[in-house]
């Protein structure tokens with residue numbers, strides 16, 4: 001992949017969700033629902049799309065404000081002192097890359113964008129829910145820590 005060709009930008013409103021498949025029905029349905037029912041504009045909500053070539057969307061990610069995480073159960077490995085039980089966190093609501101573009105770093109770059117946006121907005125925590133055990137490993141390799149035995153994962157932004 002020529003990294004210089006990769007453009008990460010807000011998802012174009014003319015984007016047809018039906019034209020995109022990550023190969024995971026659950027994730028693709030989330031994208032369709034998201035586009036069909038626009039989110040509450042008062043919440044932070046950003047959709048980032050990756051266009052590596054030909055102006056075609058090959059990956060996407062939606063970010064939102066996570067309101068209710070129980071920080072009493074935060075993994076100690078994060079090493080973050082919390083003054084309050086609840087703290088706003090930035091959540092990766094969903095993430096998908098087309099099968100043709102798997103394993104070329106698109107997912108990692110999208111998550112890197114989440115980190116950067118979260119940092120800019122002053123969040124200390126980035127969180128997501130992993131779909132399966134393979135993805136737990138993937139996100140762990142990128143710096144996320146699992147909360148107990150749940151699929152919830154948390155990474156320290158700053």
Ligand SMILES: CC(C)(COP(=O)(O)OP(=O)(O)OC[C@H]1O[C@@H](n2cnc3c(N)ncnc32)[C@H](O)[C@@H]1OP(=O)(O)O)[C@@H](O)C(=O)NCCC(=O)NCCS
Nearest residue numbers: 022024027095096097102103104105106107108129130131
């Ligand atoms: C999870 C997902 C977004 C990762 O995107 P990606 O662009 O393939 O991710 P990356 O290129 O950054 O990394 C892919 C990892 O998968 C592995 N991989 C490599 N080639 C692969 C391939 N052809 N297919 C699947 N995984 C592959 C690599 O081990 C790599 O890990 P590494 O960087 O530690 O070596 C993508 O697999 C996807 O869309 N899956 C279906 C939808 C989904 O499950 N979304 C997440 C819900 S929590």
